[in-house]
Amino acid sequence: MSTLTFLYALPIFLLTAVVHRWFKRWRRSRSFLLPPGPKGLPIIGNVLDIPQGLPLWEGSMALGRQYNTDVLYLNLFGKDMIILNSTKAISDLLDKRSKIYSDKPQSPMAELLGLDWAFSTMKYGNKWKSYRRLFREYMGPGPVKTYEDTLRKAADSLLVRLANDPKRFREHTKFLSDSLSLEIAYGLGVDSPDHPILRRADEAVNAVKSGLTPGKWLVEFLPFLKYIPEWFPGATFRKFASAGKRSLDSSITVPFNTVKQRMQAGEKVNPSIASACLQKMSDIYEQGLDEDAVRSVIGITHLAGADTTDCVLSTFVLAMSIYPRVQQKAQAEIERVVGVDRLPDFSDLNDLPYLSALIKELLRWNAPTPLGTSHAVMEDDVYEGWFIPAGTIFLENIWGIFHDEIAYPDSYAFNPDRFLDEDGKVDPSVPDPEHRVFGSGRRICPGRHFALKAEFIIIARILATFDVLPPVDENGVPHVPRAEFTPDLISHPAPFECTVKPRSGKSLMFTKASSTPEKSS
Numbered sequence: 341m342s343t344l345t346f347l348y349a350l351p352i353f354l355l356t357a358v359v360h361r362w363f364k365r366w367r368r369s370r371s372f373l374l375p376p377g378p379k380g381l382p383i384i385g386n387v388l389d390i391p392q393g394l395p396l397w398e399g400s401m402a403l404g405r406q407y408n409t410d411v412l413y414l415n416l417f418g419k420d421m422i423i424l425n426s427t428k429a430i431s432d433l434l435d436k437r438s439k440i441y442s443d444k445p446q447s448p449m450a451e452l453l454g455l456d457w458a459f460s461t462m463k464y465g466n467k468w469k470s471y472r473r474l475f476r477e478y479m480g481p482g483p484v485k486t487y488e489d490t491l492r493k494a495a496d497s498l499l500v501r502l503a504n505d506p507k508r509f510r511e512h513t514k515f516l517s518d519s520l521s522l523e524i525a526y527g528l529g530v531d532s533p534d535h536p537i538l539r540r541a542d543e544a545v546n547a548v549k550s551g552l553t554p555g556k557w558l559v560e561f562l563p564f565l566k567y568i569p570e571w572f573p574g575a576t577f578r579k580f581a582s583a584g585k586r587s588l589d590s591s592i593t594v595p596f597n598t599v600k601q602r603m604q605a606g607e608k609v610n611p612s613i614a615s616a617c618l619q620k621m622s623d624i625y626e627q628g629l630d631e632d633a634v635r636s637v638i639g640i641t642h643l644a645g646a647d648t649t650d651c652v653l654s655t656f657v658l659a660m661s662i663y664p665r666v667q668q669k670a671q672a673e674i675e676r677v678v679g680v681d682r683l684p685d686f687s688d689l690n691d692l693p694y695l696s697a698l699i700k701e702l703l704r705w706n707a708p709t710p711l712g713t714s715h716a717v718m719e720d721d722v723y724e725g726w727f728i729p730a731g732t733i734f735l736e737n738i739w740g741i742f743h744d745e746i747a748y749p750d751s752y753a754f755n756p757d758r759f760l761d762e763d764g765k766v767d768p769s770v771p772d773p774e775h776r777v778f779g780s781g782r783r784i785c786p787g788r789h790f791a792l793k794a795e796f797i798i799i800a801r802i803l804a805t806f807d808v809l810p811p812v813d814e815n816g817v818p819h820v821p822r823a824e825f826t827p828d829l830i831s832h833p834a835p836f837e838c839t840v841k842p843r844s845g846k847s848l849m850f851t852k853a854s855s856t857p858e859k860s861s
């Protein structure tokens with residue numbers, strides 16, 4: 341198509357597609373009762389109804405209250421979207437009707453990023469099931485026990501970095517999260533955050549986070565825009581997607597090929613999911629999978645876990661610098677149960693209810709994925725008398741249910757005690773954020789067993805050895821950071837300053853003793 345023809349054809353194509361969609365929706369809305377939501381305008385639907393200046397999770401809670409519904413219907417350029425604002429609605433639909441609510445919406449941005457290899461964006465079906473089964477072989481509740489030693493070492497190397505350079509705590513937690521997932525997936529050790537594999541992975545994760553943020557890109561609502569060529573004025577999304585695709589392709593290929601080539605050359609490689617899979621390729625072929633499937637499942641293990649782990653750790657540092665009494669209480673519990681002659685270990689978990697409550701509170705206070713990731717319904721459905729058209733996109737408002745003032749009074753305060761009963765034991769009557777923060781139904785996060793293990797050991801060991809403190813100015817006055825979080829698909833604390841100080845000579849001894857030389861790839 342010549343440039344001129346394209347320029348003439350585009351607006352006509354655009355208008356026809358939008359009018360067609362709007363007409364379909366208008367016809368349907370006359371025959372069926374859709375769930376409550378703002379009325380919207382012709383063609384663009386509710387685009388202008390979404391409260392501005394607020395993250396979508398807060399804005400949709402406000403709209404839900406305005407329309408007195410926990411099943412908020414929005415129409416965005418003819419696309420049906422429902423935001424579920426209560427645990428009941430999430431459980432009724434995404435859990436109890438998971439047979440038809442486990443699809444993923446077809447996302448033009450995911451397509452432009454070339455994400456068809458990733459089972460997290462795959463349509464519900466046999467291919468997704470077989471990829472997820474392979475992931476579970478290495479990340480299920482049993483297999484994750486085999487990573488305990490790697491996790492202890494990773495936690496201890498973080499302590500060393502914190503002791504040596506306390507102000508750059510945020511870089512250290514990020515490096516820990518990134519290098520840990522690289523090691524578990526490929527057995528590759530890296531000694532610097534500037535290692536090209538980590539940099540590429542970072543670019544890839546950022547591309548996915550930005551590319552899949554709900555409502556961020558017009559092409560999600562007007563899919564034909566994906567045919568706009570990269571050179572077209574204003575087509576920044578195309579350039580963004582091409583760069584993201586390059587980083588993603590490199591991130592799943594380079595480390596995998598490195599391990600494969602080393603194994604083929606008979607070199608010794610560290611244990612990892614990649615080496616385990618490559619050693620048993622004949623079994624994998626028998627399961628109907630091939631090397632592409634293995635590469636992609638391991639790629640997801642590497643890329644999906646790092647940012648969420650980092651998010652929880654930086655939220656922990658922020659919370660401790662704002663709430664010193666919570667920190668002291670957790671440290672006192674650790675000293676009482678573990679003593680001061682060793683570091684906390686996995687076997688201590690059940691004896692540390694306050695620490696368990698603190699981790700639950702971290703996940704609640706700043707849920708790493710405030711809207712989960714979208715689901716799509718595969719068939720027309722009816723819920724509470726409302727019609728739900730096939731293909732409707734669903735978002736679960738995890739942030740919203742974690743800020744429900746009835747379940748969690750004074751919900752913006754960081755208060756682990758809300759999860760404990762009078763005897764200091766975890767109170768089963770308080771809804772456990774661990775049951776909701778990882779999503780729902782058949783798509784529930786399969787990395788959750790690993791995530792909870794990693795967070796426990798890292799946080800317990802930091803608390804045992806360091807005090808997290810707000811920064812002080814030249815007059816010694818502390819400047820407590822504010823609890824602010826980014827409005828992204830994975831919502832991190834906004835930049836803040838603080839520092840960490842070793843708690844005693846003994847804690848310094850632990851960090852020195854565990855200062856084993858780091859591997860290089």
Ligand code: HEM
Nearest residue numbers: 460644645648708709712713778779780783784785787791
């Ligand atoms: C605190 C840490 C984490 C949180 C809060 C989290 C949260 C989530 C959420 C909300 C989903 C979407 C579930 C749904 O569609 O309903 C998800 C999916 C997923 N997560 Fe996690 N995650 C975490 C850590 C991890 C880790 C460490 C890994 C890998 C080792 C991982 C791998 C995945 C994968 C592969 C999926 C896609 C599942 C599918 O579509 O079948 N996650 N996660």
